[in-house]
Amino acid sequence: xxxxMAIDTRTLxxxxxxxxxxxxxxxxxxxxxxxxxxxxxxTGTNMGLSxxxxxxxxxxxxFETLPEATAGMARSALMGARGNSGLILSQFFSGIAEATxxxxxxxxxxxxxxLKMATDSAYSAVQNPTEGTMLTVLRLSRDAAVDAxxxxxxxxxxxxxxxxxxxxxxxxxxxxxxxLAKAGVVDSxxxxxxxxxxxxxxxxxxxxxxxxELPAPGVNSAQVLTEFLAEAEEESWGYCTVFLxxxxxxxxxxxxxxxxxxxxxxxxxxxxxxxxxxxHVDNPGPALxxxxxxxxxxxxxxxxxxxxxxxRSARQSDIGPEGGTVDAACGIVAIVAGDGMRRLFIEGGLxxxxxxxxxxxxxxxxxxxLDAIERCSQEEVIILPNNSNVIGTANQAACESAKxxxxxxxxxxxxxxxxxxxxxPQLGASENQSSMDAAASDVVVGSVTIASRDFDLNGxxxxxGAVIGILGGEIVVAGSEIxxxxxxxxxxxxxxGELLTIYRGDGVDQRQAEELGLALNAQYEALxxxxxxxxxxxxxxxxxxx
Amino acid sequence: xxxVIVTDSTADIAPDLIEELGIHIVPxxxxxxxxxxxxxxxxxxxxxxxxxxxxxVFPTTSQPSPGEFVEAYQGIDASADGIVSIHISSKLSGxxxxxxxxxxxxxxxxxxxxxxxxxSASMGTGLTVIAAARAARDGASLDEIVALAxxxxxxxxxxxxLDTLEYLKRGGRVGTASAFIGTLLKFHPLLGIVDGEVAxxxxxxxxxxxxxxxxxxxxxxxxxxxAAVIVAKDQAAADGLSAQVANVTGLSVPxxxxxxxxxxxxxxxxxxxxxxxxxxx
Numbered sequence: 001x002x003x004x005m006a007i008d009t010r011t012l013x014x015x016x017x018x019x020x021x022x023x024x025x026x027x028x029x030x031x032x033x034x035x036x037x038x039x040x041x042x043t044g045t046n047m048g049l050s051x052x053x054x055x056x057x058x059x060x061x062x063f064e065t066l067p068e069a070t071a072g073m074a075r076s077a078l079m080g081a082r083g084n085s086g087l088i089l090s091q092f093f094s095g096i097a098e099a100t101x102x103x104x105x106x107x108x109x110x111x112x113x114x115l116k117m118a119t120d121s122a123y124s125a126v127q128n129p130t131e132g133t134m135l136t137v138l139r140l141s142r143d144a145a146v147d148a149x150x151x152x153x154x155x156x157x158x159x160x161x162x163x164x165x166x167x168x169x170x171x172x173x174x175x176x177x178x179x180l181a182k183a184g185v186v187d188s189x190x191x192x193x194x195x196x197x198x199x200x201x202x203x204x205x206x207x208x209x210x211x212x213e214l215p216a217p218g219v220n221s222a223q224v225l226t227e228f229l230a231e232a233e234e235e236s237w238g239y240c241t242v243f244l245x246x247x248x249x250x251x252x253x254x255x256x257x258x259x260x261x262x263x264x265x266x267x268x269x270x271x272x273x274x275x276x277x278x279x280h281v282d283n284p285g286p287a288l289x290x291x292x293x294x295x296x297x298x299x300x301x302x303x304x305x306x307x308x309x310x311x312r313s314a315r316q317s318d319i320g321p322e323g324g325t326v327d328a329a330c331g332i333v334a335i336v337a338g339d340g341m342r343r344l345f346i347e348g349g350l351x352x353x354x355x356x357x358x359x360x361x362x363x364x365x366x367x368x369x370l371d372a373i374e375r376c377s378q379e380e381v382i383i384l385p386n387n388s389n390v391i392g393t394a395n396q397a398a399c400e401s402a403k404x405x406x407x408x409x410x411x412x413x414x415x416x417x418x419x420x421x422x423x424x425p426q427l428g429a430s431e432n433q434s435s436m437d438a439a440a441s442d443v444v445v446g447s448v449t450i451a452s453r454d455f456d457l458n459g460x461x462x463x464x465g466a467v468i469g470i471l472g473g474e475i476v477v478a479g480s481e482i483x484x485x486x487x488x489x490x491x492x493x494x495x496x497g498e499l500l501t502i503y504r505g506d507g508v509d510q511r512q513a514e515e516l517g518l519a520l521n522a523q524y525e526a527l528x529x530x531x532x533x534x535x536x537x538x539x540x541x542x543x544x545x546x
Numbered sequence: 547x548x549x550v551i552v553t554d555s556t557a558d559i560a561p562d563l564i565e566e567l568g569i570h571i572v573p574x575x576x577x578x579x580x581x582x583x584x585x586x587x588x589x590x591x592x593x594x595x596x597x598x599x600x601x602x603v604f605p606t607t608s609q610p611s612p613g614e615f616v617e618a619y620q621g622i623d624a625s626a627d628g629i630v631s632i633h634i635s636s637k638l639s640g641x642x643x644x645x646x647x648x649x650x651x652x653x654x655x656x657x658x659x660x661x662x663x664x665x666s667a668s669m670g671t672g673l674t675v676i677a678a679a680r681a682a683r684d685g686a687s688l689d690e691i692v693a694l695a696x697x698x699x700x701x702x703x704x705x706x707x708l709d710t711l712e713y714l715k716r717g718g719r720v721g722t723a724s725a726f727i728g729t730l731l732k733f734h735p736l737l738g739i740v741d742g743e744v745a746x747x748x749x750x751x752x753x754x755x756x757x758x759x760x761x762x763x764x765x766x767x768x769x770x771x772x773a774a775v776i777v778a779k780d781q782a783a784a785d786g787l788s789a790q791v792a793n794v795t796g797l798s799v800p801x802x803x804x805x806x807x808x809x810x811x812x813x814x815x816x817x818x819x820x821x822x823x824x825x826x827x
C-alpha cells in the first residue's frame with residue numbers, strides 16, 4: 001500500500017482492527033506494567049476487550065459510509081468500554097465520530113480533530129488528571145497530530161509522528177509519575193495506546209496485519225514480564241489448605257491416603273465424626289470437593305505459601321515491595337533471641353523495629369539497648385524487653401537516652417509479639433505504651449524446655465534432661481517427650497481465648513510442630529492454631545494463648 | 547416530578563429500601579474466568595461465597611460501561627427534575643468515571659445529571675444514597691440533594707475487619723493498608739476507608755479483639771446519627787457486632803446488610819464492619 005493523503009472507510013476499519021491485533025499480541029506485557037491507579041494487572045485485557053467490541057460491531061453491521069461506521073464504532077465503544085483504559089479509548093472513538101460527521105475520507109485533519117476532542121473530554125472527565133498516565137500520552141499524541149495536520153502531512157505521515165510522540169511519552173512516564181518509577185515500569189495504558197497506534201501504522205505501511213511485538217520503551221521488559229508471570233504461576237500452586245470435616249463414619253486413615261495422593265505434607269487427624277485436614281496442594285478445589293462428599297466442611301483456611309515466602313524474603317532483605325514503610329512517629333527496640341523471632345519482630349514492626357539480640361543467659365547491656373535506641377530514626381521509642389531479666393536494663397536505658405523512651409515491660413517474646421501487633425506507627429511513645437501494654441498483658445504464655453538439673457515436682461523426682469513445661473515462671477509439668485509435655489501444659493493454661501500460637505525453637509521441625517498443632521486443635525476446637533518458626537534457643541516451644 | 551437517585555450495586559442497599567425509595571441501581575460485574583455475572587442480579591451473595599471457596603480461578607470484577615449508565619439514565623422518566631448519581635470511591639473502582647462519561651454523553655438531553663464520587667464503599671456510600679433518596683422523595687431540589695450528599699460523604703465512614711488481606715491484595719485494592727502486608731504473624735486486619743481508599747487501622751490478633759477495637763473507635767467518633775452493619779459470610783460475628791453498635795450509639799441498628807459479590811471478591815468472606823454517619827455539630 002502506498003501512503004495516501006487520506007483513507008476510506010474500509011481502510012480505517014482495517015487499521016483499527018490492526019490496532020486491536022497489536023493490543024492482543026502485547027496484552028500480557030501491557031498487563032504486567034499495570035501498577036496505576038489500581039495494580040490489578042488488567043489494562044491489556046480491558047483494552048483488548050474494549051477494542052474487540054468496537055471492531056466486531058463494524059464487521060457485523062457492514063456500514064457503508066464513513067460517518068455511519070465511525071458513529072457505530074463510537075456507540076459500541078461506549079457500551080463495551082472496560083476499565084479506565086477502555087473509557088479513554090471510548091473518548092477517542094467518540095472523537096473520531098465527531099470529527100467525521102460528513103466525511104468520506106479519514107485524513108491527518110480528522111486524526112488531529114479526533115485526538116483533540118478525545119484529549120479534552122478525557123481531561124475533563126477526571127477530577128484530578130494525573131500526568132504520566134494514558135492522559136499524557138493522549139495529549140502529546142494530539143500535539144503531534146495537530147502539528148502534522150498543520151503541515152498538510154498525509155494520514156500515514158501524521159500517524160507515524162503520533163506513534164513517535166506516544167512512544168516518547170510512554171518512555172517519559174516514570175519521570176512524571178513516581179509510582180511507575182518505583183515499580184520500574186512505564187504507564188500501561190499509555191503504552192497500550194502507543195501499541196494501538198503502532199499496529200495501525202504498521203498496517204497502513206503495508207508491513208503487517210498489526211500483530212507485531214512492541215517492547216515497552218525504557219523498561220527491562222523481560223524482567224517485569226518474568227516477575228509478573230512468575231507471580232501468576234506461583235499463585236497456581238502451593239496453597240496450604242486446612243479444614244475440618246464433620247460427618248458420620250469418617251475414616252481419618254482413608255482420608256489421609258486420599259489427601260496424600262492429592263498434595264504434599266498431608267496431615268489428617270480426628271475421629272469418626274470430626275476430622276481435621278491439613279494439606280499443601282496446587283489447587284485447593286479438588287481436595288475440598290472430595291472432602292465435601294464425606295461430610296460438612298468448616299474452618300476452611302487457604303493460604304498461598306509462595307506469596308508468604310516471597311513477602312518474607314523481601315522483608316528480610318529490606319522492606320518488601322508492597323510492605324512499604326509508614327511514617328512512624330515512634331520507633332521500637334525489641335530484645336530478641338532466635339533468627340525466626342528476629343524476623344517476626346522485624347516483619348511485624350511495620351519497618352520501625354531495631355532488634356537487640358538477647359534473652360535468657362545473654363542479657364544485653366544498657367549500652368547495647370542505647371545504641372539501638374539511637375539507630376531508630378524516630379525521636380520517640382518503645383522498648384520491648386521480652387524477658388523479666390531485661391526489664392531493669394531497659395528501664396535504665398530509657399532513663400539515660402536523650403529521646404523520649406517508654407518501656408512496655410514484656411516478660412516473654414510471645415507477649416512482645418502481641419504487644420507489637422498493637423503498635424500504631426502514627427502515635428507517640430506514651431500513647432503506644434498503654435495500648436501495647438494492654439495487648440501484651442492479655443496473653444497467657446507458657447514454654448517447654450529441658451531441665452538442667454534434678455528436682456522435685458509435686459513429690460515426684462524429675463531428672464536433668466527431662467522435658468518440662470513452665471507457666472507463670474513455675475515448672476508445672478514434666479515428661480519425656482516435647483509433644484506430651486506441651487499437651488499437658490496446655491491442660492494447665494487458660495484455654496479462654498481464640499488463638500493459640502506455637503513458636504517452634506531449636507530442635508523442633510515444622511512437621512513436628514504442625515502435628516502438635518493438629519493434636520491441640522483437635523482437643524481445643526475453639527482455638528485457632530498458628531505455628532511459627534521462632535528458632536529460639538533453650539526453648540523447643542514457646543506458647544501463647546490469647 | 548422529583549429528583550431521581552442513581553447508585554451502583556456496591557452501595558449494598560437492601561432491596562426493600564431500593565423499592566420504597568425508587569433508587570435506580572446500575573450493577574457492576576463479577577467474573578469467574580470467562581463466566582460473567584451481574585452483581586446482585588445473576589449472582590447473589592449466598593451463591594457467590596460458595597463459588598469463591600470452590601472455584602479454581604479467582605474472581606475479577608468490572609465497572610459498568612458508560613453505555614450501561616447511558617441506558618440507565620435514559621430509562622429515567624424525562625420529566626424528572628434531575629438525576630443525582632452517587633458511586634463507589636473513584637479510587638476503588640472506575641464506576642464513577644463511567645458514570646461521568648455517560649453524563650457527558652447525555653449533556654443537553656433529558657434531565658440534568660450530577661455525578662458524585664461517594665469516596666467510600668458498601669453502606670459507606672449506601673447511607674448517603676438512602677438519605678439523598680429520602681430528601682428527593684420529600685421534594686428537595688437538585689442543588690439541595692447534591693449539597694446534602696456532599697456533606698454526608700464527609701461525615702460518613704466505614705470500619706471493617708477482615709480475616710486476611712489476601713483478597714484486597716490480589717485485587718489491587720489494598721491501598722495504604724499495604725503497610726500491614728509482609729508478616730507471617732496472624733491478625734485480623736481492622737481497616738477503614740480514608741480519602742476514598744483502604745487504610746490500615748489496627749492489627750488485632752483475633753476477631754473478637756477486632757470487634758472490641760472497632761467498637762472503641764466507634765465510641766471515640768462522637769455522636770453517631772446513622773449506623774449500618776455490613777457482613778460477608780460471618781453472620782454470627784455481624785449479629786454480635788450489631789448488638790454492640792446499637793449499645794454504644796444508642797441507635798436502633800437495622801439488620802446487617804450483606805455486601806455484594808463485587809465487594810466480596812475484593813474483601814473475602816471474613817468481612818464484618820460498620821458504616822456510620824457522624825452527627826454534624
